[in-house]
Amino acid sequence: MATATQPNSPEKKDDTVEAPGTPAASGNVVIPDTNAAVALPTHSPAAAVDPDDLVDTQKTPTLMEKVQEFRARHEMWEMALFFFGGFIYDVVSLSRIDDTLTLVQSFAYLLILTGLLLLEQRFPEGTEPPRLLSKVWRWREEAVHFLFGSLLSVFMLLLFKATSGFTPYLFVVGLFALLVANELPRFRQVGPVIRVVLLSLCVTLYFACLLPVVIGRMGFWVFLLAVTLGSANVFGLMRLIQRWRPDVEFLIRNVAIPGFGVQAALLVLYLLGVIPPLPVAVQFADIYHKVERVSPGVYQLSSVDDSVWFKPWTWFGPDFAMQPGDKPYYFFRIFAPKGFAPYKVRVRWYYDHPDKGWTTYGNGFMANVSSNGTDGGYRYYATTSNLKPGAWRVVLETEDGHEIHRINFSVAPDARTEPRQYKLEYSTLKELKPLSQEDYEKTRKSAAVKPGEPSKPTGGTTPAPAPTPGSVGTEPGETAPTAEGTAQ
Template identity: 30%
Template sequence: MSVEPPQDLVPKAGDAPAQFGVFIEQPNGISQSGGVSPIAKLQSVLAKPFMPAVFFLCGVGYDSLTLSRIDRLVDNLVLLLYLLLLGALIVLTGRLGIESPPEREQLLSGPKFTRWVWESRPYYPMASQFLLGGLFSAYAIFYSQSATFTKTAVFFALLIVLLVTNEFLRDRLSNLRILVGLYAVVSFAFFTFFVPVITGFMNTVIFLLGALLSLGVTLYLVQQVYRNNPDQSGRQPVKVMAPAIVLIAMLVGFYFLNWIPPVPLSLKHGGIYHEIKRTGDQFELVFEKQWYQFWKRADTTFPTDEPVYCFTAVFAPVDLNTTIYHHWHYRSNDTKPFMHADRIPIKISGGREGGYRAYSLKQRLDPGDWRIDVETEDGRVIGRVEVTVATKTEAQPRLVSVTY
């Protein structure tokens, strides 16, 4: 997330001393003692062309280390605060853009807060960029935990594109239509996972409720921009709001196309096993492993005449109870498409850090490729487990076990 000062605030030779700035700088950044002032040095460093990339990587790295669980109250309150601050900035940007600036004498004699609002105006795009970067970075982390290399990756890819594009948008973040459109997207991404977290339910009605909240908040934002301003045409708010409405409608379409990851659910572990035993609070998972396969944690090939266990651990927020499905697909060889074989429902409860553990069992699978999609009730893929079933060899398998 870039933190780069506006270029028009960097003093130049011959400039008059600042009238209302936070600091008063001598020409060329030379302090009264004859040396370069600390502020001028800081501005010089921040103006380096590589600094946006540095701040971007630092911001994403910080979020990766600090954002732990999607249902963590502190994290969600921080994101909500970012949304509120961004909304306030958009209202200020819009209102100052349609109002005539006050005279200098009027500004000096007026309230200090009003003077501060006008003086800070050059920094609004920078602050908006920072808040948008923080939101997109957090969303990218949360949605990556639920996205798979299936259709659900489409919305996650959109978030990544917006996260990167935000680093180059500063000069455009005074455009009210762009700001309102981006606000609609970040609100939608927030309510998509926040409403299920606070209600404990996850279905189409809850999703549409989140979409309506996003639309309502964005409409309220535009209303505040044009409130008590008779000089503006009634068409102007509609023109500003139109891109946001189109974006929210498009994202709702993404949901029905199964292009949005099933947040707040995420697959913590999944694999195929020869046998599963429960001992106390632990599951013992038995699979075939050679001595040199130190990386292996589950079976990737399986004999035809043995029962097959598909084990999964799915994280869900506290108090969220829902049904997931182990959707078994089969193809006889890689030249044919996968076909539906079975869809087994499993009720899960949220709250466990490592995910709710469950398994499904199939007997004597046909030789070929098998794929088990872990799905929500509406068919969105949380994760995927794959195995190849082949004729049993004479060699005795070396079985080991792990606990989960």
């Protein structure tokens, strides 16, 4: 078979086009591979290239992607927002320790936190989250820290109301430190250890608030029961996590040691008096020159102010100006939940002796307190007649020695010879803080006018008589003190 070819034409046509400036190949000359060849479309050498095809295009970000990018840029501000958001929410909404809504809400938070902790172990990072939570799973980190911050702030505020002195405040400061650490990325990266610590702490503190309200008593065995329930919660976590991670070393290191370690630490701190007693709390307390019950449910509180407004050097004088025969009165009102069993508190008087330091007088005065369930609590007072110039301190504590409240005051002789001018205040059942004499007179006049009747004109009428000092009466829900507290 014969094959016809065109004269002077190569047997194979080269479709490549050399780059400009490249010499043509001839003979056996090897062309250096220094210049890159430009490939053009083979379907049509003369086809035009769309300039838009040479520009890289990017996908338009969605709204959720923009939100995630914004969160990544402002991560520290986001942590601060969740931190202060949970804290401020509880400051505004926190009610009494026996408030049903507060107890139910805190219990719901604990259930959600326990569930999230278990789900994180069931679906660790990198695995597909549960289908029902797939849309909100990305927010679990923020939810965990918000709930922990909210619970810790509740317990910190309740303990703050129930404590006084330096040692118990250490525990409150420790809770605040955990609130801050709860928002730091370094603690987030530790893993379940910190979360088990926080959950174990919150569960025990919750039962330490709940059990006294339910049982109506406080004491060591009540707190021990709260620690037992907290330990049972840690044991339950271990059993559930063991189903998905049967690693004994992991369970001991990440669950058992931090969880049971918190319970042991809480028990020791309670025995040392660092954890304040719950649920009692002092609503108000101060030192006065005289305390008299002037009418049913009303105490008249008298004090002497030794400072003069136009003499600045007297503004920071002694808290108690003493004349012969004066006795300091420690007046306080203490709160306990409704239905709480009668309990005892002890009032101790301390004097800063120049040679011996702080010394106490006797065993203190033991007061029997009943709970009337009102917001104002139960009012009582104690006094001592062994007064000396110098620094003094009054400490109110439970029967087993846990401090509830303390107040420091200074005593100095009153050198004035003119008659004393007493500042009068009145403590009523409904008002936490004493009323001034002017405000108290207004409340008495408004109470004298019956609902639906017009008020009587004041002009030309005799003013209502002032309360008679020394009169004693009782008010429903509160009884008069049986005796004054003396610490001879």
